[in-house]
Amino acid sequence: MLGFVARRLVYLLPVLVAVSLLTFLIASLLPGDLAYVILGDQATPEKVAALRHDMGLDHPIWWRYISWLGHVIEGDFGRSFRTGQTVLQAVAERLPVSFELMLLAELGALVIGIPLAIACAVRSGGAFDRFMTGTAFGMLSVPAFLSAILLIYLFAVELRWLPATGYVPFAEDPIGNLRCFVLPSLTLALGEWPVLMRVLRSDMITTLQEDYIAMARAKGLTPSRILLVHALKPSSLTLVTVTGINIGRLIGGTVIVESIFALPGIGRLLIGAIYTRDLVILQGVVLVVACGYVLMNFIVDMLYAVLDPRIRHGHA
Amino acid sequence: MATLELSIDEDVAVSAVARTRRLGPLFWMAIVWMIVVFAAAALADLLPLPSPTDMDMLARRAPASALHWLGTDGLGRDELARLVYGARISLTVGLCAPVIGVTIGGALGILAGYFRGRLESLIVGSMDVLLAFPPLILALAVTAYLGQSLLNLTCILGVLGVPAFMRVARAATLTLARREFVIAAQALGATHARILLRELLPNVFLPLLAFFLLGVAVTIVVEGALSFLGLGVPPPISSWGSMIGEGRESLEIAPRLAFLPAITMFLTVLSFNLVGDALKALTDPRQSAL
Numbered sequence: 001m002l003g004f005v006a007r008r009l010v011y012l013l014p015v016l017v018a019v020s021l022l023t024f025l026i027a028s029l030l031p032g033d034l035a036y037v038i039l040g041d042q043a044t045p046e047k048v049a050a051l052r053h054d055m056g057l058d059h060p061i062w063w064r065y066i067s068w069l070g071h072v073i074e075g076d077f078g079r080s081f082r083t084g085q086t087v088l089q090a091v092a093e094r095l096p097v098s099f100e101l102m103l104l105a106e107l108g109a110l111v112i113g114i115p116l117a118i119a120c121a122v123r124s125g126g127a128f129d130r131f132m133t134g135t136a137f138g139m140l141s142v143p144a145f146l147s148a149i150l151l152i153y154l155f156a157v158e159l160r161w162l163p164a165t166g167y168v169p170f171a172e173d174p175i176g177n178l179r180c181f182v183l184p185s186l187t188l189a190l191g192e193w194p195v196l197m198r199v200l201r202s203d204m205i206t207t208l209q210e211d212y213i214a215m216a217r218a219k220g221l222t223p224s225r226i227l228l229v230h231a232l233k234p235s236s237l238t239l240v241t242v243t244g245i246n247i248g249r250l251i252g253g254t255v256i257v258e259s260i261f262a263l264p265g266i267g268r269l270l271i272g273a274i275y276t277r278d279l280v281i282l283q284g285v286v287l288v289v290a291c292g293y294v295l296m297n298f299i300v301d302m303l304y305a306v307l308d309p310r311i312r313h314g315h316a
Numbered sequence: 317m318a319t320l321e322l323s324i325d326e327d328v329a330v331s332a333v334a335r336t337r338r339l340g341p342l343f344w345m346a347i348v349w350m351i352v353v354f355a356a357a358a359l360a361d362l363l364p365l366p367s368p369t370d371m372d373m374l375a376r377r378a379p380a381s382a383l384h385w386l387g388t389d390g391l392g393r394d395e396l397a398r399l400v401y402g403a404r405i406s407l408t409v410g411l412c413a414p415v416i417g418v419t420i421g422g423a424l425g426i427l428a429g430y431f432r433g434r435l436e437s438l439i440v441g442s443m444d445v446l447l448a449f450p451p452l453i454l455a456l457a458v459t460a461y462l463g464q465s466l467l468n469l470t471c472i473l474g475v476l477g478v479p480a481f482m483r484v485a486r487a488a489t490l491t492l493a494r495r496e497f498v499i500a501a502q503a504l505g506a507t508h509a510r511i512l513l514r515e516l517l518p519n520v521f522l523p524l525l526a527f528f529l530l531g532v533a534v535t536i537v538v539e540g541a542l543s544f545l546g547l548g549v550p551p552p553i554s555s556w557g558s559m560i561g562e563g564r565e566s567l568e569i570a571p572r573l574a575f576l577p578a579i580t581m582f583l584t585v586l587s588f589n590l591v592g593d594a595l596k597a598l599t600d601p602r603q604s605a606l
Contacts, residue, residue, distance in 0.1 A: 015444055015448055018442075019445060026457060137589070137593075141533065141582055141585040141589050143541060143585070149564055149567070153567055153575075157568050248447075251450040251453065252451060252452030252453065255456070256452075256544070271456070274456060274457075274547065279461075282457060282460060286454075290449045290450070
């Protein structure tokens with residue numbers, strides 16, 4: 001196991017370096033000089049030259065990358081030239097909101113997906129299975145912003161059960177906080193459960209044909225015990241992987257959902273930075289999100305190896 | 317990364333029977349809908365439609381009438397015309413971006429799968445870097461720096477699709493390169509170029525085509541999301557995503573302004589998914605026994 005972790009770690013480093021390089025290049029090579037953006041169109045050439053010098057923009061690009069990377073490694077991601085807040089502060093402030101949203105969304109997706117998958121797998125090919133497989137396929141064609149609109153219309157405009165937008169910190173009002181998260185996380189969960197259900201269903205169908213399931217039946221164990229105790233764990237390997245893969249989609253969905261429901265998370269920070277052309281924040285957030293995503297994938301890899309010994313010993 | 321490697325295989329295990337069954341009426345309905353949308357988008361200028369950008373402030377959010385078949389939007393613009401012209405944007409981006417992706421990704425994938433070795437490691441490694449960014453985040457960041465335009469949007473979404481197409485092409489090539497006809501061609505002294513173009517390409521083409529249609533569906537969704545956030549094609553050009561975004565403002569007064577483009581978009585994405593999925597089931601090398 002240690003050897004496996006080490007091998008994956010060795011692979012992780014170059015990816016992280018390449019990610020930082022790409023983030024830096026996107027921000028540096030594309031048209032539009034940062035100094036002009038900060039000073040506006042009316043800036044005199046002298047002022048621009050002075051600011052470029054202050055910011056180190058007059059150095060060659062490789063030198064700028066090295067010094068930027070040096071700062072990043074020390075934990076200095078830069079400071080917004082609009083609000084004066086450091087990137088790290090801004091991200092730390094908003095990360096809990098995004099995490100809560102993603103966690104609740106993933107939980108919601110699992111709560112919807114797992115029982116449906118089991119119910120489908122028990123009678124695969126039956127009417128319920130065909131109906132749910134079809135529904136899941138249809139749901140995959142519904143983008144997050146569509147289900148968001150639908151949910152807002154249903155629960156906020158027509159029924160008036162839940163707030164359409166707004167955010168209450170958890171510390172102030174836990175119930176109100178959770179109420180704010182119902183629609184956003186349901187929106188994301190609606191996009192996630194079909195993927196989870198399809199994967200678990202097909203794995204479960206395979207598992208249920210194994211000999212040891214027949215053995216368990218022959219022993220006279222109850223169907224619910226067979227399904228939940230004997231069949232669920234061995235069937236959930238792909239589910240774990242897919243959950244990991246979906247984090248990328250989930251992050252994308254979080255951006256959209258946060259801006260629709262006005263939740264102050266990382267996604268809104270990013271969108272806000274784009275609207276105000278706050279390039280330092282934008283660069284910082286992209287780097288943090290990408291690194292976080294790479295690390296999460298690494299963790300999922302590890303988790304997968306813990307669950308399935310074959311991965312550890314093969315050359316995965 | 318090993319986990320990412322599995323992303324294209326996630327729904328392969330669904331039984332072949334269930335898939336071939338889909339080539340029924342639903343498949344043909346999807347084809348018909350695609351043709352309708354294509355025709356409307358291509359012939360938009362010839363159709364007897366009001367202008368999609370002419371505002372009529374006296375007829376804001378007007379209900380359906382003989383003049384405006386689907387009513388007007390918040391600025392008094394004809395909803396049907398905006399839907400039809402929006403189809404142009406969604407389909408242009410939705411088709412052109414995957415073309416970029418399938419061309420670059422397909423070529424890289426075939427090269428990686430055929431030559432193996434260092435080249436393969438290099439290609440797969442650089443794709444892993446691209447995949448290290450959540451797609452929507454990368455698209456948002458690059459549009460923010462490059463500026464919003466139809467061309468930029470198409471190029472970015474195209475590049476984002478490259479890794480996925482690379483994997484499909486590489487996976488197909490890896491199995492094909494070991495088949496008898498390739499070995500026979502090699503034994504006959506065929507050049508690498510000939511094997512790549514005459515033997516491998518025609519065989520990789522079909523799985524790529526199936527994946528291309530799924531790529532179109534994904535691209536339409538991402539373009540819609542960007543436009544919805546106001547970061548897609550700049551106004552006054554209508555796109556389904558921006559129409560849904562505008563319709564959201566008047567959800568309480570005129571929900572149809574959000575729902576009409578939403579339904580159109582859903583049906584289009586569903587159609588591409590249905591057809592792509594059916595084609596994938598027909599061409600998947602794992603399901604057709606050798």
